[in-house]
Amino acid sequence: MVFDAPPATASHSWMPSSPCGPACIEPIDEIGTARTLARLAGVIGLVLSFPVLTAATPKARREHMQRRYARTALRCLGLRLRIVDHRHEPVDGFAAPDTGVLVVAGHIGWADVLALAAVQPVGFVARADMVDWPVLGTLAKLTRVIPIERARLRELPGVVDRIARRLADGQRVAVFPEGTTWCGRAYGSLRPALFQAAIDTATPVQPVRLRYLDGDGNPCTVPAFVGTDTFGDSARRVLRSKGMTVEIVLEPRQWPGTDRRDLARRCADAVRGTDPSRHGLLDTEWIAAGSTRVQDPSVGERGPIRRTVMATRW
Template structure:
């Protein structure tokens, strides 16, 4: 792939940890301790997400749902059906490390993730086992190789999940979809499934509790979730987009599909 065909991609979010607020009702007494205990019990099961065994997709969904339950997160899916197509690129706004488990509970696949994730204790080992495609967000020179890898996975019939904003936002603000990653779908001639992902308190108000922005730490993010009574992850499955021949036009279509808030609160099915 011609590196000049990718275009500049320097994602920057205006969100900082000051955007993040704990909120919602506190859990009942003893729930926090129970969740902490469950975190310790569930952690050894996470390698099953990468296990090359029969029924792997169903197992991945189950593991993701279990992780979400531990953190008091309930997923509600709206919109169209989740299509079980081979070689599909799934794109979504990016709020938190939790996004991986929310999307994994609905449409498991290989994720394009920040390269430094590989060095995180525990999570890095899991990331390597899951064959996550690492991306260095500040290195434009290496971006074409990442796009080529995504295209190869799509041609091989794999589902690949990417966050084309290129960085996390708090959930109240949102970034643009950069077109670079959409080149993979164009090159592989594979469809794109846009998802609208947002987090809410039990009363429907937008929640920044799961947000993972700026200099926030994974531990602080996990603590906020564990000490919040309930978080609702709302996923709207938008219309499937054909790749076409222009990545910028495809990115614009997917951003429009993922960004519209019309009828988002109408619940059609519960994922977990």
């Protein structure tokens, strides 16, 4: 298993990239070593027991078991869960059983997967090397992750087709259309490509506003998986941190229509609201992240951020 899997770096001009790096991570209160080890032991125990529990649970009860499992995993990591539902529908989770829905959220770190699964079990589109990670790799295989090689643009139509087949089959699939992780204080544009699966199958889209908060209710960057981070670096930060909450806000569903760029814009408005996109290091620098690529501010001197235009067709 690979412990040192850093966030992917750009290998072609259309590949999504993020300016976020180590300097974005703002420390918060930490727990002691004994409690950290207890959390780790709890997570390992859950991972080892998950295949057994899944096999032993009747199919009719399996979704309920998996949702409880994800919520327990969040507690073991020290993360409280808060779900806010802005929809005006009596739906428990993202959708009724056997109803296809494309779940769309911004991407901050690996804990996003557990947070969304705690609302309702879903399949995920995730980076292909995730199956080799410790802990999450096992879960990825069991939850039938759809792998995506972001460095191989030619594989993108095949990924869209696989998502569409699952949606047509009445399954729930979660995607992170930014294509990479951001720190939680700034964010990237929602790339339109994966939205085509919803259009092709006339499947509704569920926008989700996801964020992490510290003990005072302020946005927290500790769970971010950015820059030169390895999985081990990020996991240690989360396990040691105190008083964090992951907040999931379910916004009204969007019907796909016929234009994937319009659908992406509508979902971005729902997911982002009126929040500005600000990079956490320089308070005076505001980033229009939709079509902008910026130098990682943790590299070199804290001079002006260099901007270069980055296309958004991915």
